[in-house]
Amino acid sequence: MREIIITIKKELRSILRDKKTFVTLLLFPLLIPVMIFLYAYMYDSEMENDTYLIGIDYSLNQTEREILSEVNLKVKNYASKNKMIKAYDKGDIFGYIHLKEDGKYVIYVNENSSDGMKVKGYMLSYLEGYNTYLSKLYLIGEDIDVEKATKQIEYDVVNLEGDNFLLNLMFTIAFTYIVMSIVIATTNMATNATAVERENGTLETILTFPVSSKNLILGKYIATVIMGFLSAFIGLVLTIISLFVVVQNFSFFKDLAYKLEVGSIFVSFVVIFISSLFIAGLSIMLTIFTKSYKEAQSVSSVLNILTIIPMMISLIGISIQKWFYLIPIFNYTQMLMDVFSGNINGEAILMMVLSSVFYVFFILNFIIKKYHSEEVLFGK
Amino acid sequence: MICVDDVSKKFEKKISKKETISFYADRNLSFCLKEGQILGILGPNGAGKTTLLRMLSGLMMPSEGKILIDGMSYLDKSREIKKEIAFLSGSTKLYKDISPLELLEMCGEYYGVEKDELEGRIHDIVKRFQMEDFLYQRIENLSTGQYQRVSIARCLVHNPKYYIFDEATSGLDVISSQIIIDFIKEEKKRGKGIIYSTHYMEEASSICDDILMIHHGEIMILDKAKNILKKTSTDNLRDAFFALVSMEEK
Incomplete structure (x- = not known):
């Protein structure tokens, strides 16, 4: 035990005194809040900018103005259709509605662009809304029961529980970065402790x-x-704080249903501890038999690639099976996502912990058996 | 006593994707080193000196034969043997990011020296090698001479019975080499056994009790320097070495 403690002290002292490496290790977790805030800002500003300016060549009444304000459209009046065409060509407006002499409205919009598709939808909503309003007025004028005439069928919308794209996206980014910070810290440390030594x-x-x-x-x-x-701890604390700040300050994320409870925080720390155990073992295994810093870095870069796979799976939307929790690295990112989404599953946690402990035991045994000073120092 | 009994070391070398050749770096080496004796291992580059010393320090295992140190073998008493040995070579480097004091403390801890005893030993070593001026500096900032003093100092921390020096003065200036030579002479007086490998033959003849000359991994001669000169009818070890080589070829 004494020898282990001396070695731990020696290795930690070495990395702490290597300012460049130490700062790099601490800087990476700092990227997590930066990424979260960047995405939050991006989505929030996109929502704010989601109001489009269109041209019309007729005057609006109060009802039309009210409908337009509800469908994210702002309008600008033009004297003629030709002037609207010119404004569209200059890029001043996203589309326009021309009222023909026979009283028919015609929508002009570029359906091939994403903005054009949205604007077309909003324009249709406006015209359909106005049409419904006028229809109701007509029915009232004809002394027909409006409720009866307009509600031939009844329907309701129920929000089904399932994957929340936004929540998934935020979690995937944050937790992939946490696992990546473990990989970067452990591969650097392992390289220093083995190949560099x-x-x-x-x-x-x-x-x-x-x-x-x-x-x-x-x-x-x-x-x-x-x-x-240590690296993951800093990353996780920053992630929790960042998510809290995002929910409080960005209107687009105010309904984000993430679980920030003592239980979820505790389980998340267990997850990063277990993942540190496994990834450190893997980093040592990959670097201990390498001959140089360059070789160790190149070998351990494989780990960095592996950390991106869970993000890919999450973004593709593959449904998660139970046995996925036996796959190391993937299971840590997924488990962190589960925990903060409020889906703590005891069985999955057990699968993750036990499989990781088994892998670590296997890896360390393999290294100890294969590690002979003669081969490590001088080759076969 | 260090006893090397019929020790050989075989290596394998890949010469192509399918072909591997094996060769002996050392073959059938036998000799003993007593406490208070300095044994010089001489030979040109590639003679097998470093391989022999690496086996003596436990970094390599013999392919054949056995090495016994105070009756113990590395196969089952590696830890006990290493506590009695200090190995210094051109390739055993020091940690650059720590101070000499931290290095001596770390070495002492690894060797299991008790804290109070370690403090006393470090105090004596620092005084002996005049390390007071740079004791707290990082090793990376030391001069070559200071670095060499720290290298020797770390060998002393656990008060070993035997020292193994492999080309320890190679590439060093006169002053730095003298530090090592003076140290070896002092330790001999203290009754320590020293194996000293070098290709500086004159240096060896001045400090070694016995000389072991190796060529192509085999012992050419093991005797006192003056006896070797007498047997080869030469007046220096360099000429003696060439005389022995030509005798062997005949």
Whole structure:
């Protein structure tokens, strides 16, 4: 145990004194709130800008103005259709409605653009709304029961529980970055503790000391876990704060139903601890047999790619099966998403914890068995 | 006592995708080192000196034969043996991001030296090697001579019985080399056993009790320097080495 503790102290001291690496490790989690705020701002501003200016060549009454304000359209009056065409060509308006002499409204809009499709929808809503209003007036004039005439069928809309795209998107970004911060911290730490130590010649020195390979590896592994957890801890705290700030300050996200309770926070810390255990083991395994910093970095870049896969799966919308929770790295991102969506599932947590512990045990055993000073230092 | 008994070390080298050749870096080496003795291992580059010393320090295992240190083998008493040995070579580097004091403390902790004892030892070592001026500086900022003093100092922390030096003065200036040579002489007086590998033959003849000359991984001769000169009818070890090589070829 003494040898393990000395090795942990040695490795942590080494990384803490390497200012460049240490700052990099701390800077990455800081990207998480930046990304969250960036996305929040993007969606919020898109909503604010979601009002389109169109041209009309007739005058509006009060009812039409009210309908238009409800369908995200602003109007500008033009003297003729030709002037509207010119304004459209200049890009002043997204489309226009021309009232023909026979009283027929004609919508002019570019349906091939996303804005054009939206504007067309809004224009139709406006005209249909106005048409309904006029129809009701007509029915009243004819002394017909409006309620009876207009409500031949009854319907209602019920919001079904399911994936919330926005929530998913925010969580996917945040939690992918948290897992990525663990990968970056652990691969850096592991590279420093293995390949760099070998490259610098200090590994040869330490292997002449009376320390067993097992204790040396465990010391390096635990130091790597600590760095991974520290980085993820900072990332998680910043994520929780950022989500809270976003919900409070960005109107687009005010209805975001995420669970910020003691239980979910506790489980999330368990998840980042377990993921640090696994990813640190994998980082050590990938780097311990490499000969140089360059080789270690290139080998461990595979881990960075793996962290993006859960984000892809989430964005594609593949339905999550129970056995997915046995897949390391994927299960950590998914579990964090579940926890903060209020879907804490004991069975899934157990599957994640037990499978990770099994993988870590297997990885460490493999490294300890394969680690022979002679081969590591001088090759076969 | 360090006893090397019929030790050989075989390596495999890949010469193409399918073909691997094996060769001996050391073959059938046998000798012993007593406490208070300095044994010089001499030979040209590639003779097998470094491989031998790596086996003696536990970094490599012999392919054949056995190495016993105070009757113990690395196969089952690695930790106990390493506590009695200090290995210093050109490739055993120091941690650059810590101070000499932190390094000595770390080494002492690894060797299991008790805290109070360690403090006393560090105090003596610092005084002996005049390290007071740079004790708290980062090792990366030290001069070559200061670095060399720290390298030796870290070998002393656990008060080993045996020292193994592999080309320890190689590439060093006169002053830095002298630090190591003076240290070796002092430790011999304290009754320590020292194995000293070098390709500087004159340096070896001045400090070593016995000389072991290796060529192509095999022992050419093991004797006192003056006896080697007598046997080869030469007046320096360099000429003696070439004489032995030509005798062997004949």
